[in-house]
Amino acid sequence: MxxxxxxxxxxxxxxxxxxxxxxxxxxxxxxxxxxxxxxxxxxxxxxxxxxxxxxxxxxxxxxxxxxxxxxxxxxxxxxxxxxxxxxxxxxxxxxxxxxxxxxxxxxxxxxxxxxxxxxxxxxxxxxxxxxxxxxxxxxxxxxxxxxxxxxxxxxxxxxxxxxxxxxxxxxxxxxxxxxxxxxxxxxxxxxxxxxxxxxxxxxxxxxxxxxxxxxxxxxxxxxxxxxxxxxxxxxxxxxxxxxxxxxxxxxxxxxxxxxxxxxxxxxxxxxxxxxxxxxxxxxxxxxxxxxxxxxxxxxxxxxxxxxxxxxxxxxxxxVSSYDHLEVEDHLYPEVDDGKCLHCNRCTVACADTGGGAIKVPKINDINDEECLGCALCAVVCPVNAIEMVVRGGSRRWTRDEGPPQE
Missing domain, CATH: 3.20.20.70 (Aldolase class I)
Structure with a gap:
């Protein structure tokens, strides 16, 4: 106990x-x-x-x-x-x-x-x-x-x-x-x-x-x-x-x-x-x-x-030094339609201070090529309807190692 x-x-x-x-x-x-x-x-x-x-x-x-x-x-x-x-x-x-x-x-x-x-x-x-x-x-x-x-x-x-x-x-x-x-x-x-x-x-x-x-x-x-x-x-x-x-x-x-x-x-x-x-x-x-x-x-x-x-x-x-944080270059936002309020806070934040990857009216139709992977959309969401997920494979490395070779 x-x-x-x-x-x-x-x-x-x-x-x-x-x-x-x-x-x-x-x-x-x-x-x-x-x-x-x-x-x-x-x-x-x-x-x-x-x-x-x-x-x-x-x-x-x-x-x-x-x-x-x-x-x-x-x-x-x-x-x-x-x-x-x-x-x-x-x-x-x-x-x-x-x-x-x-x-x-x-x-x-x-x-x-x-x-x-x-x-x-x-x-x-x-x-x-x-x-x-x-x-x-x-x-x-x-x-x-x-x-x-x-x-x-x-x-x-x-x-x-x-x-x-x-x-x-x-x-x-x-x-x-x-x-x-x-x-x-x-x-x-x-x-x-x-x-x-x-x-x-x-x-x-x-x-x-x-x-x-x-x-x-x-x-x-x-x-x-x-x-x-x-x-x-x-x-x-x-x-x-x-x-x-x-x-x-x-x-x-x-x-x-x-x-x-x-x-x-x-x-x-x-x-x-x-x-x-x-x-x-x-x-x-x-x-x-x-x-x-x-x-x-x-x-x-x-x-x-x-x-x-x-x-x-x-x-x-x-708790690690910044240089030892892992990089995952296939992490993208995913919107839970059941939670989403369609308040558009994520779209405004992404358009004005991010990569402009989230479009309206189809919020879940995210342009991966424009996405910066910063998670700003998830941070500003008032109901936690957005999470960062791996999509299209997975490549990880630390900054002191450098990215893997293609």
């Missing part, structure tokens, strides 16, 4: 679905609710030494939506606004529950501060300490967050400073705002990281009010470059988890645009053992995890997976 119980860094969790470090984990009340709703664990909102605590701006969130569904979220929220004595009181009842949890910490490149915060996290019940070297807004200006995460040497030094001070596992949280994530991941691993978490938010501007000439999040007439999350960043997160899984030898926690159980399994199949979820909790509430657990168990039973570990990295063999 399939089970969701997950072992990560020597700690056993009821399931692999965590709430990540952000506003959903900003107080003891929130943390208790996460436990009660059945999440696998949570990452306490990033803590720091008292001198680094600053107030948040209002408002600090903006979004992009389509037909009422969230496409992307931007935030310029900072780390916790509370000092450590407040957090000591908040975490005490959470410790008494016995639930394992992760505490996120941050500091400047002052290694003594990192060491102190690592000890503080361990002394106040953390099963794992997460090093936030990746926040893209507010913190870099203070030589924290992404300022450290973009420098492999600083990532190494910070990781080592904490690892040398604690007995609990250390997980370094990486920024996607770098040229080569593998170099940063390897630096953290060399510094002693027991695991990597990726990704933190992507720096960007999510929206511009063209009528008032200002940018999100519209703080008294001004905006800022801030952290973007939600479905729009999921391709970046999946790519980075795959790259890390193929370049380091420590476990991974996947983050970025996970708004369904399906997305969580995508991260797991690319190499993550656990996932961290924030935007989904903001959009749907903590109760969404019950559906995720049910759907994941049903999927595992159907596909023959007994444990989460059985799925970790299952899709990695299917």
């Amino acid at each position: 399939a089970r969701l119980e997950t072992e990560f860094l020597g700690v056993t969790f009821d399931n692999p679905f965590f709430i990540g470090s952000a506003s959903p984990t900003l107080s003891g009340k929130h943390l208790q609710k996460i436990i009660d709703k059945g999440w696998g664990s949570f990452v306490v909102k990033t803590l720091s030494v008292d001198k680094n605590i600053r107030p948040d701006v209002r408002p600090r969130l903006a979004s992009v939506r389509k037909d009422g569904t969230l496409s992307g979220l931007q935030n310029c929220e900072l780390i916790t606004t509370h000092h450590l004595d407040w957090w000591e009181r908040e975490l005490k009842p959470i410790q008494e529950t016995g639930a394992p949890f992760v505490t996120s910490i941050m500091a400047t490149p002052d290694l003594d501060d990192w060491a102190f915060m690592g000890r503080w996290a361990e002394e106040h019940g953390a099963s794992i300490v997460e090093l936030n070297v990746s926040c893209p807004h507010g913190c870099p200006e203070e030589h924290m967050g992404m300022f450290i995460g973009q420098d492999p040497q600083l990532v190494h030094d910070v990781t080592k400073a904490v690892k040398d001070e604690v007995s609990i596992p250390v997980m370094t949280k990486l920024t996607p705002n770098v040229m080569d994530i593998t170099q940063v991941g390897k630096a953290a691993e060399k510094g002693g990281a027991d695991a990597l978490a990726a990704i933190n938010t992507v720096a960007g501007i999510i929206d511009v009010d063209i009528y008032n000439a200002t940018a999100a999040p519209f703080v008294l007439g001004k905006g800022t470059i801030a952290g973007n999350s939600g479905p729009q960043v999921r391709p970046i997160g999946l790519r980075i988890i795959a790259e890390l899984a193929q370049s380091v030898n420590i476990p991974l926690s996947g983050i970025g645009g996970i708004d369904s159980w399906y997305n969580a399994i995508e991260y797991i199949m690319l190499g993550a053992t656990t996932t961290q979820n924030v935007t989904a909790a903001m959009w749907y509430g903590f109760g969404i995890v019950e559906k995720w657990k049910q759907k994941t168990l049903a999927f595992m039973e159907e596909e023959g997976y007994d444990t989460i570990d059985d799925m970790v990295g299952a899709a990695l063999d299917g």
Whole structure:
């Protein structure tokens, strides 16, 4: 029988679905609710030494939506606004529950501060300490967050400073705002990281009010470059988890645009053992995890997976460099007349931006000589009535081999 119980860094969790470090984990009340709703664990909102605590701006969130569904979220929220004595009181009842949890910490490149915060996290019940070297807004200006995460040497030094001070596992949280994530991941691993978490938010501007000439999040007439999350960043997160899984030898926690159980399994199949979820909790509430657990168990039973570990990295063999992708020069679109709505989206797309191979009114009468094999028609079809099939023989090769000789 399939089970969701997950072992990560020597700690056993009821399931692999965590709430990540952000506003959903900003107080003891929130943390208790996460436990009660059945999440696998949570990452306490990033803590720091008292001198680094600053107030948040209002408002600090903006979004992009389509037909009422969230496409992307931007935030310029900072780390916790509370000092450590407040957090000591908040975490005490959470410790008494016995639930394992992760505490996120941050500091400047002052290694003594990192060491102190690592000890503080361990002394106040953390099963794992997460090093936030990746926040893209507010913190870099203070030589924290992404300022450290973009420098492999600083990532190494910070990781080592904490690892040398604690007995609990250390997980370094990486920024996607770098040229080569593998170099940063390897630096953290060399510094002693027991695991990597990726990704933190992507720096960007999510929206511009063209009528008032200002940018999100519209703080008294001004905006800022801030952290973007939600479905729009999921391709970046999946790519980075795959790259890390193929370049380091420590476990991974996947983050970025996970708004369904399906997305969580995508991260797991690319190499993550656990996932961290924030935007989904903001959009749907903590109760969404019950559906995720049910759907994941049903999927595992159907596909023959007994444990989460059985799925970790299952899709990695299917991730190849472009040069090793196979070429099939006899793949053409085929239209299912029973599904086709005759909306002509495929014909317009093909005529204007493809090869012009699909004609009306006989949509299924496709001119193979004009077809580019790009699958644009299948992509734009609103009812999945088009699939790419082999027609007229089959010839395959990889790009580094070159095409077969006639």
